[in-house]
Amino acid sequence: RTINVDLGDRSYPIHIGSGLLQNIGQYCAEAGLSTRSPLLVVSDSEVAPRYLPALEEALRQQGYTVVSHIMPAGEASKSLTVYEEVMTTAIQAGLDRNSAVLALGGGVVGDLAGFVAATYMRGIGFLQIPTTILAHDSSVGGKVAVNHPLAKNMVGAFYQPSLVLYDLDTLRTLPPRQVSSGLAEVVKHGLIMDKEFAYWCREHADELLALNAEALGYALERGCAIKAHVVANDEREHGLRAILNLGHTIGHAIEAVGGYGVFLHGEAIAIGMAGSALLAVKLGRDRSIYEDTVSMLSALSLPIQLPSEYDEEELMEAMMHDKKFKEGRMTFIVPDAIGVVSIVNDVQESLVREVLAELKKEGK
Ligand code: NAD
């Protein structure tokens, strides 16, 4: 399966399938990478032991010189400190303007390696080899970044890869919670744009959770295609791209208040999407939007309820801080139906408080 991300002269393909990793050498050659310039593979301590040796071997067989940098797994590595360490590896390895950075891992590796690629000598080649389901979201769209101690994703760039290689075989070793978390972003792509696909996810939830290659391949293809479509129409986030934030206003607040790592990102936005659906009902939309949304999320083993220990006021404060809302009015992505959303700019603060309170009670 191949999807094209249509961005004029920065367009690139996403290949999805089994056994692709072995062919990375040919893909690099096709992408025009010269064997005279070294390649830098960035990976993490969970992914590297499993998949890095095969990747390095395939690249060397094609005649490439490969240097690898393995960072500790986890969000804490998306830092300026690790960024500098990877830069050091790149300089010591003698990467030049024709070199490329290959990101082998989840969204953390992809975001950091992409920012290295965007800034090393003002920009060199960049290839994404995502190994999480969530990374179908982060590897498409060109946002790369590291965190600042004061704010997540604060230091970054728009930088498109020249290729995304999604080898489904690598997903087999993902822990079950990471699988569900990634599927939250998959079903989100259905909820914002593709009703049939959203219901398809519910129908095929068990196959998706079991990492059935056929089902997963299709789900990632649709997820990537929807993201690619949105990004192609709004690369720099002037308007349309905002719809990708469905569930994220509440989700980010949950992550900020609860602490990163209590809920995985996809789990937090699942609760956020349940919240957006509740908000939709409060704004007069059909109640079935909420019922269908939570049945989809539950089918994928995702949480739909806000744990009672989360304080509404703290969450409200985190949302205000996140988005700098004006005069008690907040912006939310609100479903009008399954597969259709609106950007609503004037949601009253009090209504959001009600949603948070109900999110603790609903879905029991
Ligand atoms: P992650 O990269 O931390 O991966 C999750 C965990 O799974 C890690 O511990 C990792 O080591 C492990 N792992 C990865 N692949 C594995 C495999 N195949 N087998 C076993 N374990 C594996 O996190 P993620 O969920 O992939 O991505 C989250 C990050 O993505 C966040 O930093 C977020 O900000 C970012 N993100 C970016 C965008 C974007 O547009 N750039 C979009 C969404 C999310």
Ligand code: ZN
């Ligand atoms: Zn997200």
